[in-house]
Amino acid sequence: MSTTDVPSEIPRPQTKAAGQVAAPTMKWVTLALMTTSSVASLRSAPTMAVYGLACVFLYIVPAIVFLLPTALVSAELASGWSGGVYRWVSEGLSKPLGFLAVWCQFAMTIFYYPSLLAYVASTIAYVIDPSLASDGLYTAIVIMVLYWTGVWVSSRGTKAVAGLSSWGLVIGTLVPGTILVGLGLVFLGQGNASAAPMGASHLFPQWTGLASLVLIVNNFLSYSGMEMNAVHVSSLRNPAREYPRSMFLAMALVLLIFILPALAISWVVPSDQLSLTAGVMQAFDAFFSYFHVGWLTPIAAVMLVAAALGGMLTWLAGPSKGLLLISREEGYLPPFLQKLNKNGIQQNILVTQGVVTTAIALMYALIPDVSSAYWIFSVITTQVYLIVYLLMFAAAIRLRRTQPDHPRGYRAPALTLLCVVGLVASLAALVIGFVPSSQFGGSSVWTYIGIIGGGLVVLGLLIPWLFLRLRKPNWRTAAATADEGSAV
Numbered sequence: 001m002s003t004t005d006v007p008s009e010i011p012r013p014q015t016k017a018a019g020q021v022a023a024p025t026m027k028w029v030t031l032a033l034m035t036t037s038s039v040a041s042l043r044s045a046p047t048m049a050v051y052g053l054a055c056v057f058l059y060i061v062p063a064i065v066f067l068l069p070t071a072l073v074s075a076e077l078a079s080g081w082s083g084g085v086y087r088w089v090s091e092g093l094s095k096p097l098g099f100l101a102v103w104c105q106f107a108m109t110i111f112y113y114p115s116l117l118a119y120v121a122s123t124i125a126y127v128i129d130p131s132l133a134s135d136g137l138y139t140a141i142v143i144m145v146l147y148w149t150g151v152w153v154s155s156r157g158t159k160a161v162a163g164l165s166s167w168g169l170v171i172g173t174l175v176p177g178t179i180l181v182g183l184g185l186v187f188l189g190q191g192n193a194s195a196a197p198m199g200a201s202h203l204f205p206q207w208t209g210l211a212s213l214v215l216i217v218n219n220f221l222s223y224s225g226m227e228m229n230a231v232h233v234s235s236l237r238n239p240a241r242e243y244p245r246s247m248f249l250a251m252a253l254v255l256l257i258f259i260l261p262a263l264a265i266s267w268v269v270p271s272d273q274l275s276l277t278a279g280v281m282q283a284f285d286a287f288f289s290y291f292h293v294g295w296l297t298p299i300a301a302v303m304l305v306a307a308a309l310g311g312m313l314t315w316l317a318g319p320s321k322g323l324l325l326i327s328r329e330e331g332y333l334p335p336f337l338q339k340l341n342k343n344g345i346q347q348n349i350l351v352t353q354g355v356v357t358t359a360i361a362l363m364y365a366l367i368p369d370v371s372s373a374y375w376i377f378s379v380i381t382t383q384v385y386l387i388v389y390l391l392m393f394a395a396a397i398r399l400r401r402t403q404p405d406h407p408r409g410y411r412a413p414a415l416t417l418l419c420v421v422g423l424v425a426s427l428a429a430l431v432i433g434f435v436p437s438s439q440f441g442g443s444s445v446w447t448y449i450g451i452i453g454g455g456l457v458v459l460g461l462l463i464p465w466l467f468l469r470l471r472k473p474n475w476r477t478a479a480a481t482a483d484e485g486s487a488v
Contacts, residue, residue, distance in 0.1 A: 026235040028242035028249075035071075035226065035250035040257040042177055042304065043119050044222045046279020047378075048258070049265035052196030054205040059258050062425070063251055067223040069422035070389065071247040072412040073396045074227035079234050079409030080399075085227060085392055086326050091403075092395025096468055099332050101391045103464040106319040108385040110353060110459060113312060114360045115377040117143040120308045122278035126285060127298040133278040136365045136373070143361035146309065151354050154316045155347045172307020176300055177261045180280070183287040184264030192290075196266035220429045222258065224385055227392065239410040277374045280304065320349045331476025332467055338475075376448070379433050380455035386433075387460050389426045393419040 048055035077088045085105060090098030121142035125132035132138045188194060196202075226247075236242045265274070265283040268290075275282060284300045324346045327333035333349075341347040360377065367373040397419045399406070412418055436448045 026232055028236055028246040031232055031236065031243075032246040032249040032253065034232070035247070036253040036257070039223060039226065039250070040173055040254045041222070042173055042180075042257075042261055042280050043116070043308070044258070045262040045265055046274055046276050046282075047375075048262040049196075049269070049279055049283075050271045050274055050276075051205055052194075052266040052271065053198050053202045053263070055262045055266070056259055057204055059255055059262075062220050062223060062429075063255060065421055065425040066220050066389075066429075067226060067251055067254075068247065069393070069418040069425070070223070071226040071230065071251075072244065073393060073415065073418050073422065074230035075233040075239070075243050075247075075410050076408055076412040076415060077392070077396055077399070078227070078230035079239065080406055084322065085388060086322070088399070089391045089395045092397075092399040093391065095330065097391055099326065099330070099468065100461075100464050101388050102323055102326055103467075104384050104387045104460055106323040107459050107463070108381050108388075109319055110356055111360065111377045111381040111384070111455065113147055113357050114143050114364070115374055115381060116308060116312055117146050117361075118277050118364060118374050118377075120146060120305050122275065123281050123301045123304045123308070125278065126281040127301045130278075130281075130285070133275060133281070136367060139277075139373075140361045140363075140365040143364065144358050146312075147354060147357050147361070150309070150313050150316050151347075151350045153313060154350060155341055155343065155345050171303050172310075173257060176280075176284075176303050177257055179300070180264045180283060180287070181260045183291065184267045184283075187287060187290065188267060194267040195270045198267075220382055220386065220426070223254070224389075234409040243410055244413075316350060320346050320353065324349060327475075329476075331471055331473070334471075334475060376451055379452055380459070383430060383433050383452065383456040384460040386426045386430050390423060390430075393422045393426070 048058055051058055081087045081091055084102070086098045086102040088098075089101040118139050121139045122133040124142065125135075125138070233239050233243050236246070261280070265279055268286040269279065269282045273282075281297070281301060281304070285294075285297050288294050288296050288300075323333070324338060324340075328338050337346075337349050337352065339346075339348050364373050367376075396412075397416055400415055434449050434452055436445055
C-alpha cells in the first residue's frame, strides 16, 4: 500500500440499478495513471533492496499472482454491485463476513500508521540527526505526535486534506524516484562497483530456506488497493477491452516505480547496512555525498515526508468512514463509536484508534532494532488485509455461480481461475508471513510467531467477532437517529 493511496470506497446507498453502466467519462490511460498513483510508493523500496537484483523477481511474482487477479476480479464486482467490499462479500457470502471484510480494511490501518510514521520519523532524522533513525524512543515520539496531529486536522473536516494525496505521486514518488535512479545510473556509469551483485546468477533469491523468501509477503500489501480503483470500470467506453489494457499499463508503471528505486538503493547501500525504515534516505545521502551536493539531502527528506503525511491524512478518514456508515445501518458498533462531531467526522473512532496506535508506537521504544519493529508491524498489516482478499475472491466465485445473470458492466475472463490463483497466493502469503525473515536469525522464532499470530487473531478475528456477538438491536436504532444534526 502506497502512502498516496486513496481511501477505501465508502459504502453508500445504491442509486442506480445494479450493473447499470454510466456514460463513459474516462479514458483507459487516465485510469491506468490513477491506479499507478494509488499503488506506487518508494516506502517499500528498502525492503526489497536487501535482495539486490533478485528484487525484480520478488516484485514480478506477486504482480502476476496477486495484483492482476485482484484488479480483474474486483472490476467485475464493482461493475455489478455498488458499495465496495462490504456489499460484495455480503451478497456473495453473508453479512457477518461482509462486516469482517470492511472491519479488516479499517483494522489494517491500526498497524499501517505506526509503520508509515516510523518511515517518516527515519526520514526526518536525516534533516536533524541521522543517528536518530535507529533510535526507538525518538521514533515512538514522532509516531505519537504526528498521528494525534493528524487526528486533530481530520476532525476539523478540512477539505484541503483531499488534495494532499493527489500531489503525493509527484512530490513523494516520481520526482525523488527519478532522481534516485538517475543518480544511481550516473554512479555506475562512472565505473563505481555496485554494492549488490548485478550478475544474471543473482536474478533469483539465494535459497537459504523458506525464510529467504519471506520479504515477498510485504509486496502483497504494496499492491493492495486495486479494488478501490475498480469502481471506475463502468466509466470506460469499452470496459471489456479497455480495462485489462489499463491494468496492464498500470502494472508496468507500478513495477518500474517499485523496481528501479529498489535497485538504485542496492547499488550504493550494502544490504547488511540497510535500514528498512531509512533506506531511501541512506541512498540519497550516499549519492548526494558522492556527487558533493549534500545540501540536497534535507530537501529530499521534506519531499518524502510531505507525501507520506498527505497519504496518512487521506487514509485517516477513509476506511473508518466506511466502517461507520455500515455500522450505522446494521448496528455493528456501539453508539459511542458511531457518534459524529460537529464537522460530521467520526472522531470517537479516530481517538479510540489513536489510543491503540499510541500503545503500538511505544513498542518502538521497547524493541531495540527499529527495523525489526517496522517489519513486524508491516507483516501484521499484511496479514489482516489478506483476510479481505480471501473473502473477496471467495465471494466472486459464489456470485458468478449463484447470480450468473446479474447485470455486470465487465466480466473478468476465466474468473474462477483468477480467483483460485488469488486465493492460493493470498493463503500462501498468509502462511509465509509467520516465518521470520533471514534478518531475524538471532531472534526467537516462537516469539515472532506469537506476535504476528496474536496481532492477526486479536485484531482481524476476535474483535469483530465480539462486536457481532455483543451487538444489540438498539445499536441499529441509535445508528439511524443519533446525532442526525451533525451527520453529513
